[in-house]
Amino acid sequence: MTTAAWDILEIDALLTPEERDIRDAVRALLDKKVRPHVAGWFEQAALPARELARDFGELGLLGMRLHGHGCAGMSAVAYGLACLELEAADSGIRSLVSVQGSLAMEAIHAYGSDEQKDRWLPGMARGELIGCFGLTEPDHGSDPASMATRAVADGDGWLLRGVKMWITNAPVADIAVIWARVPDAGVRGFLVPLDTPGVTVREITQKLSLRASLTGEIVLDDVHLPADAILPGATGLRAPLSCLTEARYGIAWGALGAARDCLETALAYATTREQFGKPLAGFQLTQAKLADMALELQKGLLLALHLGRTADAGRLTPPMVSLAKLNSTREAIQIARTCRTILGANGVSGEYPIMRHANNLESVLTYEGTSEIHQLVIGQTLTGIPAFS
CATH class of the missing domain: 1.20.140.10 (Butyryl-CoA Dehydrogenase, subunit A, domain 3)
Structure with a gap:
């Protein structure tokens, strides 16, 4: 992007050549893959999320700030510029990338075991696997400390019950990071493949905002998970x-x-x-x-x-x-x-x-x-x- 008439302060000059190259590459991809179609996606309340995820993964946009496991390991400024360009196309497009990288992949990278990272992060970085982040509940949005979802020890694993609401990517996700309250242990994170028995995902329709984005409700009805589904490093709301x-x-x-x-x-x-x-x-x-x-x-x-x-x-x-x-x-x-x-x-x-x-x-x-x-x-x-x- 060349310096525009409105950029009187010439902020573009404050960026490094590498940062400008990254920004321009993101914008070029969006010009080709998103801008010609996004008005139609918004009108139809649809999004080819899996196709776009693979395109974004190929460019290194998924888990962009993370290191290892196939992630790009770029700077915070480079990631910010990518988000700027993504949302200039549509907020729903940036949400797809943000939830994948900054929420789902970030949680696994920061708090997961080596086995969990090896299993999930490379495919997510390539856009072959899509993740979502289950924190918000129907009755608990700004107050996550009051979450009602519960996880209890069950033999050799865990049993989860609860509902998560307004979850971006849920209708097409392969894996969800679900946050639940564990008796005597506080809030813990769990990796839940969405094809697990007892998991139901319902797409939220009739949205008048973020229509070029897939949003869902996740119902967990006595979902049994193995012992290693818990994120070992994630303890508490922090x-x-x-x-x-x-x-x-x-x-x-x-x-x-x-x-x-x-x-x-x-x-x-x-x-x-x-x-x-x-x-x-x-x-x-x-x-x-x-x-x-x-x-x-x-x-x-x-x-x-x-x-x-x-x-x-x-x-x-x-x-x-x-x-x-x-x-x-x-x-x-x-x-x-x-x-x-x-x-x-x-x-x-x-x-x-x-x-x-x-x-x-x-x-x-x-x-x-x-x-x-x-x-x-x-x-x-x-x-x-x-x-x-």
Whole structure:
């Protein structure tokens, strides 16, 4: 991507040549495999997830920050730029990659045994196997400490019972990382092949957001697992929350990709669409909107880049990620809504990507931690007082 008119700060110049090459390679793949089709996928509420996973695996996008087991081992900034480009195509596309790499593969890589890593990670890195992450429940979203799913020792293994809801990739996944409460041991993670007897996956339909993404409910009805299904290194809520921090980092970049695509669309439209004898871009109110949006987008990109450099230096903290995720999602959805006004009635047409991005960002604003939750994380960091309960 060359420096665009809205990139007044020339943020592109702050990237290394390798980072720009990675970003450009991701964008080229999306231009070929996703952009020509994604409006149709959104309209049809469908996604060729397995085909795309193999394409993404071939480029090294799955488990991009992980080392070994066929993973690319790239930098945090490179991963952030990939997320930016993925979500510039569609939030559902970035979600496919984020859930696979930052949640499912991250959990196995960080907390799994050598045998579990050897069994699952190479195929997941290639996109031959798809994973999902079962934390959210029908009655427990922002409060995972109250999860109702239970795992109990059962002879030579484990017995799981519970329901997980709003699970991205579940309808096509081969393996799920399921988080359950174990008596006297707290929250633990389990690897559950989704063809195991007692597991039922139901695709969630009638979504008005993230329609180019496959979302499901996972019902665990006395599912018997072998003893080695447990993730040995995952003890307590800190384990799944650490995976969420990784996913939120990607969202901090990704949401800005959706915002960028909206702004580029609005700029192109405003400079060619004429009203009252001149282009829309010639009116003061339109220029004010464009200026404010460019300002917020560039501020967000600088914050995301700083976050990535901090991560690569090993200093990233959850409050930093909360601050960036809160800013990126809040500003991105406002940019999408403002761009829609510039296009007028055309802004709601599927011919343009803006309303699709705006609808998607309604979900991005609330998943992996709602804006309110991230405000409270920042508030606790400032005051030292937890306000979650």
